[in-house]
Amino acid sequence: MATKWKSRLSIGVCAFLFTFGLSGLIIVSAFGSTYVHRDYFHTTQFRDELNLFAQYLNLFELNHIPIESAKQSITVSQDEIEEYRNRFGNITEKLTFLKDEYKFLIDGAELANNQDAVEIYIAERDRKIEEITQIFKSDDYARAKIITDKEKRVEEYYQGKEQYYLDFLSYKGQLQYYFTSDVSDKVYTNVILADDESITDKMNSHSMSYISSYSIPTEDSDSYYWLRQYNQRANSLIPFKGEIAVSKALPSSSSIAIKYNKYKQEQTLVWAYTLASIVSLILCLFVMKKARVMPAAVERGAPYYNKLPIDVRAALILLTGWVTLYLLFSIQDQFLYVLDNPFVSGWSLFIGMVFASIGLAITLAQGRLMAGRIKDWEYIQEEWRKGLLNKAGQSAKAQFIQIKISLKDAFLKTSTGAQLFIVLTIVFGLGLAALMVILNPDFMVAYMVLLAAIGVPLSMVLIRRIGYFNRIVLQANELAIGKLGPDVQVPGKSVLATLAGNMNVLKQGVTTLQNEQAKSERLKTELITNVSHDLRTPLTSIITYTELLKKEDVSNEDRIAYVEIIDQKSQRLKVLIDDLFEVSKMASGNVELNKEKVDLVQLLQQTLAEYDNMIKESNLQFRLPNMEIPVYAFVDGQKLFRVFDNLIGNVLKYSLENSRVYITIQTSGDHALISFKNVSKYEISENRDELFERFKRGDSSRHTEGSGLGLAIAKSIVDLHEGHLTIDVDGDLFKVAISLKMQPS
Structure with a gap:
């Protein structure tokens, strides 16, 4: 008993160690590239923050353009004037369109006897006509209109820019910067220097945790890209060079310090966990090699497992494998939260690891059982034919073919298929409406109205159609036993009416067929009578005159006459027989x-x-x-x-x-x-x-x-x-x- 428990414990420990090792590989693959840097200041995330701060700095300080200055520097070229004038057509086209537009409005107001509206429309039209005329007539007038439009857009730009100012102030309180320009003697910095101090005394590796040289070229800056479209000053910005640094005296409550410390903790956790997972994988391999309990444990469940269909076994392997991977990746999602809430997140990680270990053990056991069978290709083919998927596929294929045939048959008559589709839509719609009433009784009144307006009439139509169909079925049954009753009524032009009409025609056809059959019997009797008569007549003559020739007292003249008659009748008989064979041959198509x-x-x-x-x-x-x-x-x-x-x-x-x-x-x-x-x-x-x-x-x-x-x-x-x-x-x-x-x- 102790050996049995020891074997089970070895399997559990081995599965847990292997799962822990796999989780470490997942962790390092997910976070390794993020935490491979020396510290937070060397990460891409911090570099993006520096770029954003530099952009804000350029926008709000280095090349800041006040709104009044931006408006004053607005320029308008002659090409812009011409483009503004002809943006939507020349003066003739614009005036024609404007007059047509207001003619429609004025005519509508006159038709409504609204004289006030007529006067307003006329005043608006005349004002716009005058404005368009002035734009094409005077460059100054057109230029003023363009400037007004540009000023409005500049104001909108500056209003949108203000939402980033608070972010700039936050970065400015945490980062140290010092920028100068070759074309200007002005210095931009937030470093406080004493009279006898230089910038190198303040911004160096002893006082700063991180220092980065930075240049802000204006041609690559996106800060004023939009504004450049409206004034020339935005196209003559000054390039700056300088440094951005993080002070060692940065308060621990600042967002950058918090990110720095959190990165350091998470970095330590990731690499410690990765190292532990590698050790765990090595221990797992050692335990498996020494214990050798996995094959015996697997073989005990083999007889029961192999009774399952092969596709069910494959599905179970995929299911347990997917559950194991899901649990492992859920560990990845919860991993970094351990630092925020060690007890809750740590316990969740442990539970996930246990269940992932169980799933991994079951998956590996199934894989071991399947591995021995996969080599036998004939066995796989035989098992696949017995599998649920193959049987379900064959059944589904048969059902699909039947449904396809049924749908094709339903739409052999387009109107019938359309009516069936409409009826099914109404029935399912009423069912859905009933479900809505169950979920929300407030719809009860609307549902009752819908049921009375559509459901009841549809039921009456279906009842009448089914009754009419039953009458047609009874008529068909009577026709099948040869009983010809009265015709079925043919109301309207529906498919059932067409079917009833065809049944009536079929009944008439049966009557005609019966008459034709009687006629055929009569003609057959006449044919036999005629053939018998036409063949018997010459044959009787031949027999008669042959008997006369047999008599001894026949004279030579009579004998010659009798032979002539026999010859004539023989030729007549030959013609009859030849014609009969010829017409039979032609009838057969030969x-x-x-x-x-x-x-x-x-x-x-x-x-x-x-x-x-x-x-x-x-x-x-x-x-x-x-x-x-x-x-x-x-x-x-x-x-x-x-x-x-x-x-x-x-x-x-x-x-x-x-x-x-x-x-x-x-x-x-x-x-x-x-x-x-x-x-x-x-x-x-x-x-x-x-x-x-x-x-x-x-x-x-x-x-x-x-x-x-x-x-x-x-x-x-x-x-x-x-x-x-x-x-x-x-x-x-x-x-x-x-x-x-x-x-x-």
Whole structure:
């Protein structure tokens, strides 16, 4: 047990000695440069006092200029007169500005029917006009104005100078001085000399504690810097040389003697404390080397300490280290007060030293435990991942990202974000006002008025908005389950009103989608029916005539006729299947275009030439206006030929007999517009968009030749060229319009 207490005592003593040694280093670093001088008279502080006294001496005695003399020596040059006249402009500009200024005042007084003010303003204006005129007219008048202004500034300077006179008298009673000049035989001194004494008999090292030679050059003096701007005498001051000394007979109650003695005491204290701290550090090293108790004491707390997260351990080291340094520097702040109050300040220093020793011991112990772990970099990385800071950082990062997203979402609609900001500002403002009422009940009436004027209306608005929002939520829930109720009212232009309007539009969209779905189902049924019909018809003929060919009693003429019919129906079936594959391929986008520069007019004429015999055999009249000027486009000629071929074939199949067909090519901007117009022999009463559906025909009885895929193929080809193909039906008038981008010239 005795050994255990001895170890603890050794640790405490060692920590105290080390702390005392550190405090001594802090003290010497803080005050060493101040107390390294021989005495107070050789410090910078005392030198500054001498400089200040010399400045006062020059100001009040050596080169003292009475105020009357300063005023009498004021001079004004012609340049100053000109500068004074034109300081704010020439005479015309000044008079114009003055008249405009008083015109505004006079007009205002007349408007107020204040005749007395009008007369006063007019008198002031005329007086100032006369004054400005005299300044520009007479140099003497201008000079007098400048002198008056300078005299006023000189008086202000001397009034400010008087506040330093008491300080000068205080220094004059404590310092001895003797000054002479090479340009004057006058001596300035406060040393009392007998008739048979010289200044060296009085001012020497035997009678003076400190003597300093001093010169006062006028060119470097700041005493009359301001005054030099106003009279010439301040520019012709006399330089002086002499000595300033401190007498050994200086009373101990004087401020300089007090500072001298205090400096001597503080100097002794600082260097004695520094010496003691050095001895303390040496003893500390000796105790640590001999005792060797620190490692064992540290190891006992290691298992508990190492369970803490590594960032917590680092924070504890920094905290205890900072507390130790704070206590050490507080010792520095209290150190010099020991001389003023030894008991209180000495006790504060001792307490601070004890707590600093404890803090230092804890810091060093933690450092010893951490030092063994720092070498293992993998351990540090693993512990850091488990640390509180890393976890808090990850959490804060996630929260920051979420807040950033939330703020961005809040201001997706600027008006909503602004309203939210205003509401939050009002809520926090009312909360702050409530806190002020708690601290000062006198604000209760004002707070109740504020609450009634802002808080209650805001609450009502929020209640209405929340109720309206709930109705929109119910509408959305009903829409989600497919129940289409009545539309939500859309009052105003708020964000909720916009949301309600969008919900109504969405409900209408659902209705439209349901109708489209029904229509799609109908078209799908028709598509299957049409495909079945168009494929089954030629296939039935092929099967029928094949069966007839199998009969033995078929004549040769009938056999040839049957084979011809089978061939026709086979070709018909091939056309249907080829068109079906082509439109499917185009719909999938798996088509490559070989684009080149093509004359659309020539391509259309070539297509018409393919149908020349059919056109002549028909009783249709084709009209082709404006087909002379070439129109070039960057297209796939073969694919576009197919478009024209399908459209002209439809015209020949479905046009009313003895009617006219119009085919035109025009240009509009950078687009070519191609149109096909004809009168249909069949009634077109269905939706024009359905004409693009596969196997849809104008001949609802499906007795005409064709696959029903012509328009679907044509539209797919035009879409691949990034063009537009539209159909317009007006009664029996059928119009197909194609828009393609032209080749730039």
